[in-house]
Amino acid sequence: MKIPKTTNRYCPYCKKKTEQKIKIVSTGGKRGTLTRGSLSRAKKRGLNRGIGNKGKWGSRPAISKFKRKTKTTKKTNIMYTCNECKKSKYQKKGQRAGKVLQE
Ligand SMILES: [Zn+2]
Incomplete structure (x- = not known):
């Protein structure tokens, strides 16, 4: 599955929509x-x-x-970093994919 490097989404610190970087973090x-x-x-x-x-x-x-083990795919954890305030917000997204690639 391919995900983009940046997206426009709501930043709770700036309280508006901003461009945010996407980073895949380890599942722990x-x-x-x-x-x-x-x-x-x-x-x-x-x-x-x-x-x-x-x-x-x-x-x-x-x-x-x-x-x-029965599961063949992993859920991905995504970290969003706001480009304006440089704050990061972690979100556990329940997307199951064998391999997650960034465009
Ligand atoms: Zn922000």
Whole structure:
């Protein structure tokens, strides 16, 4: 999906329609990935390295068809920056697209 670099939209700081820059911001990190006892934390600590049976931290069986991730597209988060007051407004837009490109 293609989105333009600038748009004319309402700025709540200037209280009028202004030209605003569009920037795609990251959707944020996953919550709770580095909690105690999680596999990703153990791997970051290097517990899955070495010789022999790693037990809990060793290799995992393949994820079954039903446990696999179902969503193939991501929602995009867009940041609008006003060209007049240079203030930014973040808006979570629920647009699902495989890849978001800026024109
Ligand atoms: Zn403004």
